Amino acid sequence: MTVRKTHRTPLALVAGAAALVTLAACDGQGTTGTESSTGAAGGPIKVEASDTACTVSANTAAAGNVTFEITNKGAKVTEFYLYAEGDRIIGEVENIAPGLNRRLIVEASDAGKYQTACKPGMAGNGIRGDFTITGGAPKQADANARKAAATKSYADYVANNTAALEEQTGKFVDLVKAGKVDEAKAAYATTRVYYERIEPVAEKFGDLDPAIDVREADLEPNQQFTGFHRLEKDLYVTGLKPDSPQIADKLLTDVKDLVAKSKTLELTALDLANGAKGLLDEVATGKITGEEETFSHTDLWDFQANVDGSKGAIASLRPLLQERDAALVSTLDKEFANVQGLLDKTRVGDGYKFYNQLSQDEIKAFASAVDALSEPLSKVAEVVSR
C-alpha cells in the first residue's frame, strides 16, 4: 500500500550522499589548498603526526595567518591544536584520519608563546611542542612608541618652521616699519608660508591665531583688524597707514608668543592626523576660493604651505600608518603627488601665479584634486586611534 513511498526515503538519502560525493569530486580540479598563499612566509608549516610523535617543521612563525599542514602517519585518528598560554584554543582540526592531510589556518596576531599539540586517538593532553609567534601586531606599547616617535618628529618640523617664522616675520616687520612697500610685498607671501605650514598648531592657542591671521571678512563686531592680513591690505590696497608700524610690532610680538608657546605644546598622534586633514580643509575653503589673500592674491603660496604642512604631519605618522594600513599610505602618496603636480604647473620663478591669473579650469582642477586628497586624509585619524 505504501511501500513505494516508503522507499523514497532511503533512496533520497543515498542520492544525497551520492550527490555530495560527485559534487566534491568535481571540485577536485581546483587549486589544492597547499598552494594557496596565506600570507605566511615560506608556505605552510608541515606537521607530521603519528601515534607517538608530533613533528612540526618549524617552531616559530611571524604573526598573522599561520598555516599548518597536518599529515597523519599513524594508525589512530588524531587532532591537532594550537594553544595560546593557559591552553586557550587558537585553532584545532579534529578527525584527521590516518593517511589524511588536513589544513589549519589560524590567525595568531599576538606575539608570544604558544603550544602545538597532536592528540592521537583524539584523547588526553596530546603530544605538546613549544611554538613562538614573533613580531606581529604591535603591542600597545609598540604602538605608543611609534606614536611618540611620530609626535617627536612632528615637533621638530614645527620647531624648524616656527624658528623660520620668527626670523622672517622680524624682517617683514622691519620692512613695513621702514616704509619699503615693494620689498615688504615681496617678503609677505614667503613669510606667511611658515605660518600656513603649522596653522593647526597655531590654532591651539586661543586668541593668537585670530590676532595674527584674521581676514577682514571674518572680523567679529568690535574686533580690531590686526596681523598679516591687515598689513596685506595696507601694502596692496590702501597704502601704509599711521598705525601700520604698531600693527607690525604687535604682529611680531604675537608671533614670538606663539613660537614660545609652541615649544611647550604636547601634541598627540591624533592631533597630527586631525591637523593634516585640517590643513586641506583650509585649502578647500580659503585658498581655492581666493578668499585668504584677497588683496595680494598670493593664495597659491599659502596653498603650497598648507599642503607641505599636511605632508609633514603625514610623514611623521608614516611608520605607524604603514604598519596599520599600507594601502592608505600609497593612496595618500598618489593624491599628494597629484596636487603637487597641479601646483608645479602654476609656478612662476620662485613663486606662483597670482590667484586672479588662474583660469576657471585650473581652479576646478585644484578643487577636485584637493577633494581626492581629503578623502584618504579623513581616514588617517581612525587608523591612528585604532
Place this chain on the structure above:
Amino acid sequence: MLFSSALIGLREGLEAALVVSILVAFLVKTERRHALRWVWPGVGAAVLLSIAVGAVLTYTTAQLSFEHQELLGGSLSIVAVVFVTAMIFWMRKASKSIAAELRGKMDDALDVGPMAVLLLSFLAVGREGLETAVFFYSAVQTAQSDTVQPLIGFAIGIVAAVILAFLLYKGAVRFNLAKFFTITGVLLVFVAAGVLGYGLHDLQEAAFLPGINTLAFDASDALPETSWYGALLKGIFNYSQQTTVLQAIAWVAYVAIVLPLFLKPSKKTAPVPAAAAAPKE
C-alpha cells in the same frame, strides 16, 4: 586507515541522519506523508550549503576563523535542540490524542507547519555539515596526491550511516503507534541532550563559554571515540570521551527535566486499542 575513516563517516552521517530518519518515520507513521516533501528541501539545502561553504574554504584563500566556525556549529546545535525538544512534545501530544480519536484530533495535533519540518531537517543535517564537508574535501585532496583510502573509508562510513538510519526507520515503523511514540520520544530526549552538550562544548572551545579544561570525566581509555562502539555512541547520542563539567550538567539537567515531562502519564493512559496498531507486514 580505511576503518578509522569509515568510523568518522559513520559517526558524522549518523549525527545527521538520525533525527531525519525519526522525523520521516514519524510523518509516515502518522499518515502525514505529504509533509515528507518538506524534509528533502531542508536536508538538501543543508548539504548544498555545507558543500558550497566547504569548497570556498578549501579552494580559496577565504577562511572562517576557528572561533566563528565553532560559534556557528555550537549555535546551530543549540537551535537544533530547541526544535528537537519541540518535536518531542509534539509527539507526546500526538500520542495522547491517539487513544481519544484516531483521526480528527490527530490531524490537529500534527498540524505542524511545513517550515518547521523543513527547518528541523535543515538543522539536523546542517549543524555538523560544515565540519564534515571540510573533512570530506581534505579526503578528496589526499586522494589526489597520496592515498585514496580515507576517501573510500569516509564514503563507506556515510553509506553505513544511511543504511543504519534506514534500518532504524524500518524498525521504528514496525512498532505500533503508541510504542513508536514512546520509544522514539525517549530516544530523541537522549539525542537532544547529547546535541545540547555538544553545542555547549563547541562554544567552550571557541572560548565563548568558560571551562573547556574542567572535565567531568575522561573516558578516553575505557570508551574511546575511535572504537566502533564509541563512534556509534557519538553518532547517536553525541557521547564525548572528554566531557566537560558544563556539558555534563547540561546533559543531566536536560534529561532530568524533559524525560519525566515526556513520560508523565496523562490522566487517561488507556492502552492503545489493537485497531490502532499498524498492521504488521
